[in-house]
Amino acid sequence: MKTAILCSGGDCAGMNPALKYYVEASLAGGDTPHFIYRGFEGLINGDIREVSYPDVSGIVARGGTMIRSARSERFKDPAARAAAAANLADKGIIGLIVLGGDGSNRGLELLCEEHQLRGVGIPATIDNDVAGSDYCIGVDSALNAIGRCLDQIRDTAASFRRAFVVETMGRDSGYLALVSAISSGAEICLIPEIPFDLDSISRRMRREFDSGREYAIAVVSEATDASNQLVSIFQEELEIDSRLTVLGHIQRGGSPTAFDRRIAFEFAEAAVEALQDMSKQATFLCYRGAAIAEHPPGALGTLFPETLMERARLLAR
Numbered sequence: 090m091k092t093a094i095l096c097s098g099g100d101c102a103g104m105n106p107a108l109k110y111y112v113e114a115s116l117a118g119g120d121t122p123h124f125i126y127r128g129f130e131g132l133i134n135g136d137i138r139e140v141s142y143p144d145v146s147g148i149v150a151r152g153g154t155m156i157r158s159a160r161s162e163r164f165k166d167p168a169a170r171a172a173a174a175a176n177l178a179d180k181g182i183i184g185l186i187v188l189g190g191d192g193s194n195r196g197l198e199l200l201c202e203e204h205q206l207r208g209v210g211i212p213a214t215i216d217n218d219v220a221g222s223d224y225c226i227g228v229d230s231a232l233n234a235i236g237r238c239l240d241q242i243r244d245t246a247a248s249f250r251r252a253f254v255v256e257t258m259g260r261d262s263g264y265l266a267l268v269s270a271i272s273s274g275a276e277i278c279l280i281p282e283i284p285f286d287l288d289s290i291s292r293r294m295r296r297e298f299d300s301g302r303e304y305a306i307a308v309v310s311e312a313t314d315a316s317n318q319l320v321s322i323f324q325e326e327l328e329i330d331s332r333l334t335v336l337g338h339i340q341r342g343g344s345p346t347a348f349d350r351r352i353a354f355e356f357a358e359a360a361v362e363a364l365q366d367m368s369k370q371a372t373f374l375c376y377r378g379a380a381i382a383e384h385p386p387g388a389l390g391t392l393f394p395e396t397l398m399e400r401a402r403l404l405a406r
């Protein structure tokens with residue numbers, strides 16, 4: 090079977106490992122993998138190429154995506170999707186994997202419905218906002234990138250009696266901000282999911298600075314639009330020198346973390362397998378259920394999930 094993969098929407102660390110393991114799993118299963126360059130734009134333009142092992146050699150540690158990503162307004166037009174489907178048909182491709190967020194999944198769903206294609210969506214976005222998935226590829230790398238910045242900002246904040254307001258990405262989701270605040274021990278965190286009261290925060294900070302606090306760090310999600318207000322509160326109400334740091338695109342992650350590489354591997358294997366299922370058109374993969382639980386007594390020992398065991402067997406041959 091001929092299949093293809095593309096990256097859509099914001100890029101993230103972990104897309105490259107997903108591409109590598111897609112190619113490997115496809116070839117191992119007897120499929121012919123293809124790359125589509127620059128997302129749905131490239132699909133409309135017919136920028137499609139058959140690939141093999143040498144094309145993915147050495148990419149596992151690289152951030153971003155080697156096949157590039159794009160946003161494509163045109164893809165919302167049924168005529169553009171018909172052109173895209175015709176390009177796939179020309180090459181004999183019947184299955185398409187898309188790495189992206191909710192918008193990309195919607196595009197894939199429409200393409201599959203309208204043109205009887207098989208599709209699989211893999212959640213890959215630092216925003217961690219794909220419906221039904223606890224985790225999206227790229228989030229851990231983004232959290233680590235933000236964490237390194239926050240640790241460095243703490244060093245300078247502590248040296249200077251300053252309040253730092255650090256704005257994180259995440260579109261409408263506060264996930265990156267909240268987890269970064271917890272991981273870095275920030276004093277304040279503002280996210281769109283939780284109502285906040287800047288007056289109450291101001292009073293708390295006044296009490297804390299009066300009783301010896303030397304510096305403060307606030308992590309603010311871009312979706313709240315509250316970063317500048319918070320800086321003014323520190324500056325004008327509390328008379329604490331305050332700075333705003335907008336982290337911007339460094340959050341996209343750099344080299345993918347071990348966790349993102351492993352999850353990319355599992356998603357890619359599952360996607361290649363899902364494409365074999367003739368009974369379905371579009372399938373949307375998700376990651377769900379990681380939770381703290383109590384270990385039953387007497388049941389010690391590590392059980393790897395079957396996908397990891399299979400890989401272990403391959404790597405031991």
Ligand code: ADP
Pocket residue numbers: 097098099129159160161162163164165166189190191192193194195196197199214
């Ligand atoms: P994400 O996939 O991260 O949510 P976007 O919302 O920017 O990112 O969507 C990425 C791309 O998916 C868009 O540029 C467009 O090509 C496609 N897309 C999004 N929504 C739709 C839609 N309703 N119909 C068709 N294509 C869509």
